[in-house]
Amino acid sequence: MTATTQETRTILFKIKRQTEPNSAPFWEEYAVPYKENLNIISCLNWIAANPTTTSGVDSTPVAWDCNCLEEVCGACTMVINGRARQSCSALVDTLVKETGADTITLEPMSKFPLVRDLVVNRQRMFKELIRLKAWVPIDGTHALGGGPKESPEAQDTRYALSRCMTCGCCLEACPQFTIDNNFVGAQAISQARYFNMHKTGAVLADERMEELEGPGGITDCGNAQNCVKVCPKEIPLTESIAAIGRQATVHAIKSFFTGKK
C-alpha cells in the first residue's frame, strides 16, 4: 500500500447488487473517502449521494435496510467481507485492521429471499417463531396476578436468550440452514428454550417439543457450532441446542411410555 494522506485515502467497496428478486446479480465498485470511525452505513449513505462507480459509470443508489443504528434491531444485517454481521456496528477501521486492506466487500445474506441489492426478506425467521409458538400465552380472560417467581440464575440465562434481535447471522452461517429447506435454525430453537423456561410460557412446552421433534426440528442441527460464533449478541446458542436436545429426549421417552402420539 502506498503512503496515502488522510484526504486522498479511499476505501474500495465491492458490492454485490441485484435489481429484482429474480434478476442476475452483478458487482460494482465504489471508492469512498476515508474518515475516522466510519461505519458501513455511513459509507452506504455516501454512495447513495454519489452513485458513481470507480469506472466512472453513473449508477443507481445501492439499496440497504437499517433501523436502530445501534445493533438491536437486526435490520441492517448483510455479509461483510464474507461474514454475516450488522452494517451499523461494523466499523471500517476494524474491518481494515482485520484484513489489512482498504477493500471491503458487501453482499446480501444468501439464506433469505432477496428483495433488492443488500435488502433481504427475513420473514422466515418470524414464521419459525410462530411455528414454535415462541410466546407467553395470555388471552386476557382472567386476572393473572403477579408474574411467576424466578431465581437469579434462571434470570441470568433467560436474559442472555432474550437479547436475540432476529438478525439472521446464525442462520446465514449455519451449514444446515439453506434457503429452500425447513430447518428452524438456532435462533428459533433458542427462543423455544427461552419460552420453555418461563413458568407461564412452559404451558406450551409440549407443543413446542412436538414441532421440534418433527422434520426441520432440533435433530437437523449438525453441531457445526458456527451459529454461536457469529451471533452478535453472544447468545449461548449451542447450549440452547443441547438443552432443547435434552428436553426432546425426555419428551420423546415420556410420550413413548404415556402412549401419547
Add this chain to the structure above:
Amino acid sequence: MSDTAAPLAATPTFLQKHHFLLRRLHSLSGIVPVGVFVMMHLFTNFQLMVGDYQHEVEFIHSLPALFIIEVTLWGSIGFHAALGLVYTFTGKANVDRYAYQDNWRYTLQRITGILALIFIFLHIATLRWRWGFFGWFTPFFVAGPDGTPLVSATTANALQHSKLVLILYIVGVASVVYHWCNGLWTAAISWGLTITVAAQKRWGYVCATLGLVLAIFSAGSIVGAMTYKVSDAERAAMQAAIERHEQGLAPIEKSSEH
C-alpha cells in the same frame, strides 16, 4: 416469491413421519453396536503386535451365533450409512467462508463418514467375504487346511498387497477413528447430555483422548501387519486355503495350535 421455509407435503414421507425416531436411532446405531464393535476391533488388531492375535480371532470365530452378530452389525452399519448419506446432503458445507475449527469438525464428520463407508465395504468384501476385485484378492483365513495358523499371515498379506491398499487402510482407519470419536462428542450434545460449554469441553477432552489412543493402537497394528514376514510354510498354507475356498469348501476356523 416465497418468504417461508419449504412447506411439507400433505402426506409426509416415511422419513418425515418418523423423523425424530430415525434421527435418534441413527445416532444410537453409530454408538451401539457399530461404534463399540469398531473400538473393540481396533484394540484386538493391536494383538498383532503384542499378545496372541491368533487366539483372539479364533475365540471370536468360535462365538455361538456369530452369523447373527454379523448380520446385526451389517444391518446397523447399513442403516447408519444409508440415513447418514441422506442427512449429509441436507447440509451445505461452508468452511470457505466460516473457517472455524468446529465447522471443519462438522465438515470432516461428513467426509470421513463417506470414506469410512467405502473403506469398511472394501475391507469386509476382500477379507471376510473373500471377493476378488481386478486381481485384488486378499482373503482372510483363520487357518490352513493342515491347521497352520494364518490369522497374522493373511492380515499381513492383505495389507502388503500394494501401496494403494496400504493408503486405503491408513485413510480408512483414520476416518473411522475420527468419525467415531467426533460422533461420540456430538451425540452427547444431540441427546442433551452435555449442555454447558464447559461440559462440552470436558467431554471433548475425553473423546479426543480416546481418539488418540485408538489412533496409536491402529497405527501399531498397521505397522505390525506391514512388518510381518510371511514364511514359506504360511504361504503354502494360504495357497491351500484358497484352493479349498475355490472348491467351495468351508474354511477352517481353528488352528492346530489351539
